[in-house]
Amino acid sequence: MNRSKAWRLIPVIETTGKMQMAIDIWLLEQHLLGNLPPTLRFYTWSQPTISLGYHQRNFPAHWKNLLWQERPVELVKRPTGGRGVLHHGDLTYAFVSSEFIGKRAQVYCQICKFLIDGWRSLGVELSFGTAGRGYIHNPNCFGTATSADLVCNDGYKLIGSAQLIRSGAILQHGSMRIDPDLELCDRVFGEPMASPPPSVSRLEIAELVSALVNAASEYFDVDFCPQPLSEQEWSEIAIVATKI
Numbered sequence: 001m002n003r004s005k006a007w008r009l010i011p012v013i014e015t016t017g018k019m020q021m022a023i024d025i026w027l028l029e030q031h032l033l034g035n036l037p038p039t040l041r042f043y044t045w046s047q048p049t050i051s052l053g054y055h056q057r058n059f060p061a062h063w064k065n066l067l068w069q070e071r072p073v074e075l076v077k078r079p080t081g082g083r084g085v086l087h088h089g090d091l092t093y094a095f096v097s098s099e100f101i102g103k104r105a106q107v108y109c110q111i112c113k114f115l116i117d118g119w120r121s122l123g124v125e126l127s128f129g130t131a132g133r134g135y136i137h138n139p140n141c142f143g144t145a146t147s148a149d150l151v152c153n154d155g156y157k158l159i160g161s162a163q164l165i166r167s168g169a170i171l172q173h174g175s176m177r178i179d180p181d182l183e184l185c186d187r188v189f190g191e192p193m194a195s196p197p198p199s200v201s202r203l204e205i206a207e208l209v210s211a212l213v214n215a216a217s218e219y220f221d222v223d224f225c226p227q228p229l230s231e232q233e234w235s236e237i238a239i240v241a242t243k244i
Contacts, residue, residue: 017075122207122211
């Protein structure tokens with residue numbers, strides 16, 4: 001199908017948490033400058049990482065010096081809000097656009113629709129969480145499921161998302177817990193975490209990304225143009241990373 005709009009798709013990148021956050025910040029900045037069309041990307045983490053919400057000040061002190069299998073657990077600040085997310089065995093998505101209007105909750109619903117459609121195509125039904133404001137007292141993002149999160153039929157919180165809106169442009173990114181290390185989760189948060197259902201943990205990254213890209217193309221009625229980051233873009237992103 002030939003569509004009138006073409007959006008950018010950045011192939012999957014695995015790197016450090018600091019660089020991943022720098023890429024997301026850079027994408028929003030470049031989109032605001034008019035240098036980038038709406039852009040979708042997926043990424044993984046080169047080492048266990050805890051990302052903190054931009055305004056998150058309170059978190060367990062031991063997060064600052066965590067080791068896992070003789071490797072440090074990276075601690076990085078997100079440009080978006082929310083609480084701490086442990087990135088290990090997850091796939092993260094990031095989406096930048098200025099084509100959505102409405103209140104924050106409405107925009108969440110609009111963007112999350114492609115996630116729901118993509119996972120449904122793989123046999124996994126998702127719905128929005130229902131937790132109230134009490135979640136703010138829990139430093140663990142995946143400890144509760146709010147209306148900005150997506151859960152499986154058995155209650156497993158699969159996707160936690162966060163958002164930054166600046167001058168009408170939106171950065172929304174979120175973690176999909178496909179195969180988390182439950183022992184590491186317990187070490188970080190001090191409480192047992194639920195295992196993902198087999199329909200989730202059996203999936204390969206490439207299969208999941210393909211399904212989600214197809215769903216986004218259909219839902220947003222656009223063609224995605226795969227385009228890796230160029231050397232010049234990586235240089236600009238490296239500068240952003242120095243400020244994180």
